[in-house]
Amino acid sequence: MPSTHFDSHAQNDIVSLDACALSRAVQARDVSCVEVMQAYLAQVGRLNPQVNAIVAMQDRDALLALAQERDAQLSRGDNLGPLHGFPQAPKDILPVADMVTTKGSPIFAGEVSQADAIVFERMRRAGAIFIGRTNSPEFGLGGHTYNPVYGTTRNAFDPSRSAGGSSGGAAVAVALHMLPFADGTDMMGSLRTPAAFNNVFGFRSSPGCVPYGPGDDVFFQQFSVAGPVARTVEDLGLLLSVQAGFDARAPLSRRSDAPSAFSSALERDMRGTRIGWLADLDGHLPMEPGVLETCVSALRHFETAGCSVEAARVDFDIERLWHAWLDLRSFTFAGVNAPLYRDETRCALLKPEAVWEIERGLRLSGEQVYDAVRERSAWYRAINALFARFDFLVMPAAQVFPFDAEMHWPSSIGQRKMDTYHRWMEAVVPATMASLPALCAPAGFGPNGLPTGLQIIGAAQTDLAVLQMGLAYDRASGYSRTRSTLLG
Template sequence: MTLDHYSTAREMLTALRSRDISARELLALHTDRIAQVNPTVNALVSLDLDRAHATAAAADAQTAAGDPVGPLHGLPFAFKDTHDVAGFPTVAGSPLLVDNVPQTSELIAERVTAAGAVTVGKTNVPEFAAGSHTFNPVFGTTTNPYDPTRSAGGSSGGAAAALGAGLIPLADGSDMGGSLRNPASFCNVVGLRPTPGRVPCWPNSAPWDALVTQGPMARNVDDLELLLSVISGPDARIRSSLSADALAPRHGVAGLQGLRVAVSADLNGLFPVDAPVREIHDRQSSIFAAAGAVVAEDAPSIPDAEWVFRTLRAWRFKIDLGDRADATPELLKPSLLDNIRQADRLSADDIAKAMVAQAEIQARAVEFFSRHDVLVMPVSQVLPFDAELEYPAAVDGRRCDDYLDWMTSALTVTVLGCPAISVPAGFSAEGLPVGVQIVAAPGNDLFLLDVARAYEQLGPVGAVRPHLLETAAASIPS
């Protein structure tokens, strides 16, 4: 067996535990790849390889001593650059935070570090994670491993590009309007938005808010589930966090036989979809049916979901960034500042109506998933677009007035309160990745992973690697 930078995380861990490879050798495999490829994709930032080598050496010493080790022991890792990791800068793509080096880690980083991961640095994000295209004035633009002239998505774009380019085997991210799903779709990897509360976020300025959640990304569903097992679980500071017992059982899913699948390209006309994306979506009915699923064209009725999302999102931005907008508005990108200022125009009545509507939408979701096991729909409405743009000018001929207009297929699902996963589904004629979004009932995270795993096994889409970067390949025998 030969390990390379595209081996699965589980294969790497097996080799580490059997001592076929050391943590230092595995790190060297990845740092060589980072040196060769990261200048092209610009996925990883704030690298501290001296510290990573010291951590890997300590991991090897722990293994040699026969001490108990965690589930990610010796595995290279990079955290989203909005997540605090003690001793590493958290810049969030903002000139306001270029000197920010937190001394404590937030909960997700604590859990991954305690599991034994070797931190190499951070993954690039849009400024304050606003928008689903990763560029900022501090570190620049993250590009797509399958075509470096195209966007890698966002806001977890650095994470998705790093996975797609073989720089790291696992990554964390966060998702408000699609930030774990859109970049996964763009970079041919897997990204899960868990049921809110599955992965508790702390510190958290609005712990009651269910729009924002953290979650895992990987190159396949098995590896994603491994990371989910590390970062999930209750925390007393987040009263809405879910225990393992709160998750619905797996239902014994083995393949897709008999699965009740609803498919919808646009949720009853809620949003436009570009033709190449719609073409790949339209194949899904026959793919699921051929695997034994019972397929029906159906969608939940949620015409007010986008208004709810935009209203509550503006409120959340005001909570998190309002003070910065008031103190240094000139140091925020205009679209981000506009998001914050939208909250200034909201009344208490607006917020109350949005919260009531959100509750009604989530009740409709429960009813919908009493009739269907999963909903299959597009992740993103467009292909990876020109990396020089902030957002596409139009979708299927309909003008985009802001950077949310091409993300409606993801942000509407956020309002449902359901777990949703992006899984590789196909490629456009020009070789650009397209993912499929699979959504399940609230709490059915493990069931959703089993469905996604069964779908993943129907074809080799997720195993197709970016040809433009193959000359940078490296491997080491184990």
Template sequence: MELTEKTALELSGMLERREISAVELMQATLDRIAAVNPAVNAVVSLGAPDALLDAARAADDSPRKGWLHGIPIAVKDLANVAGFRTSFGSPAMPDTPAKSDDLMVARMRAAGAVFIGKTNTPEFGLGSHTFNPVHGTTRNPYSADRSAGGSSGGAAAALATRMLSVADGSDMMGSLRNPAGWNNVYGMRPSWGRVPGEPLGEMFLHPLATSGPMARNPRDLAALLEVQAGPDPRQPFGLPKENFLDAISAGIKGRRIGWLGDWGGAYEMEPGILDLSEAALRMFEELGAIVEPVAPPIEAAQIWDSWLGLRAFANAGRLDPLYQNPETRARLKPDAIWEIETGRALAATEIQRLSLIRSEWYRRAAALFDSYDALVLPSAQVWPFPADWERPHRINDTGMDTYHRWMEVVVPVSLIGLPCVNLPAGFGANGLPGGVQLFGRHGDDLGLLQLAQAYHEATDWPGNHPPKLS
């Protein structure tokens, strides 16, 4: 088996036992990137090979820092890595290397990761299709004429094609779930507060996005989450650090799973999406879990109303400095301008109304988890669409009224910061991959990882069905 086919934890063990060197692994990684990245455009801003091999050599010569010691990592191009440009996929950003690591990156570096470059993302992470005017379009490894999803599309495609063994991502509106589903890998949006962001600016009003891990199996997912997670004393609402990996193998017989389907018909789905999801749920039944349909606990229109305003409010605050500068404003894509101007127009009373809807949904979800260990929705409402599209404008006969409405199915999780794992669910009749969202009570990240591990042991979609690339 090629080194790049192995799991991250397998590689870590081989490095620790000196069965391979970090230099050998780096060379194998660079060879793999050279072979397959031109077809998918997932890894961007790749470092100079000689410099990367020197960094691997330094890892070989230094004491072991953690389980990531010597593992090549490319970071999503929304986070700062010292020495690499952070483009955000936008021509409005300076073409200069970052001077320091973001907190999550620093934690991975402290665990021994060797950074090799960045993974592609839409401009400012807006939209679930990874294309931008700086680095171009990331394509789906299972069909190069299709989207890899987003905004962690580069990370998901790099994992699927074995250019990376493990990866980071971030998720405001499905960005760790939609691309994971479309690339036949695992992506986890942790409970909000599990993985802190940056201790900068306003830290109380905008808890919609979070960083998290992506991998080809739940054990690697759990191991990376342990590195990323843990409270930061400079930030509020942090969750305590937990040991996920040691407890990930557990019996799931008798655990209760609620199936929300298309939310009572509120979410338009392309043909085959629900069938694929239900097939994944049957696997849980075979493993002894109890699966039941669940009626919509709140109107989907209320959730969308709250989300549309609060997301725009958050993005307006985040991107306002670029909007205020006429030179950078002219370089922002229309979706970013729309988000900023929508958010800036909201009155304080409207923000309060939207937050009250959000609060009510959290209370209703908490009541559901008194009866269920996890709930399930599809990870996307459509199959991977043509890569030359900007976005889907219709699902079946229903028009999409915003640039992101076609991803409405991910909003119930995002709005209230619940933990969620994308499970690879197999392939449709069209040969394209899809996934399901398995989500649970806030703070129960371990319970979801245990369900994911049991499912993976029974299916291993990523291992059994890799993309057919050279």
């Protein structure tokens, strides 16, 4: 493919490139790392004040000096990798060496990390330059990005609306071309919800695909995963090829994967592929008017790509699944954060939702936790049985459109009252509880002009296949090419 050339290297030309094209341009030295850094810093300066996606910005002169160093490395033939000179802003949840990691909590405001999380270590080694952090809700709790340290992150298509969460800063920064792509994490839809709300792609990778940690627990924790956010599936694959692969510090990470496949093997003829449409799980999931209809309309693009689409049903009590999820989530969160709760001064700084999770977790007996593990295993068997009939399962990625950014969270959907702070995002739980890879892909815009997304869910450890299906769907639909009017 011919390299990209710039007339006077206009800043808008640079930030408008997708990440794959930008990487080729940097490698070919058609654009310098300094020019890339200048362009992205200008874009951040222009748009970030409206949306508050990137926080804890680093010193401009220091960043330009690092970019200059990247150019010097290329001049010597020292190419660090596909992210050489790429501005990145790691999500403010996992640690980054010599940067503040607040987790959105005043408890950790100003706390500087001593080492990189594995995923950031890999991105840095591939040439990325960290310009700041992307904003997240406190401890990543809840699907709406606001916290008392940095404030609220606003939607890329309507700044009066929520960006989703917890990778809300990442999704908005990508949608508004303030980053070429970004990292995120996903426990309860934290990559998928903001992707749906901002018309970009968010990929929940299979546990073990991307090493998570290092941390105090390297065996039990299998809910939170790291993964990419991007404007195209090819860009997702490029970042995932850097993030993925075995690391001995994470014993459940996978040796068998060839991470380069994520950036080199996405082309696949999907004709004859069978899609199972899970819809709202037989009416179990309440939906804001217009969400389900928008998603149903998007299904035709799978048929355009040569797939067949049929209604699918999981033979399982979804309410049982939800309660098992509540127990396992609270148990995990309490295990990590109970010391904060037991410290009177720190406890006073925790948001109510964090206190609720910890208190629930501390009340659970060992037998209750094991019962929840059994339910999770039964759920996996039930949903896995569908892959005898279908190659992929599809369902909405969100139950609501982006809501008022001043709200804490939706207290009801239609006539149904939400009984927890996160019940409104229950649609993301099925994939998490089954440890299945799930791609949130744009599904178009509702009657209110706001975006939503679809989850493309694959069988266990079929991460590459899910991205291949996502690419075929995106080429047929074209939804991802709709840009925010904030871009001008």
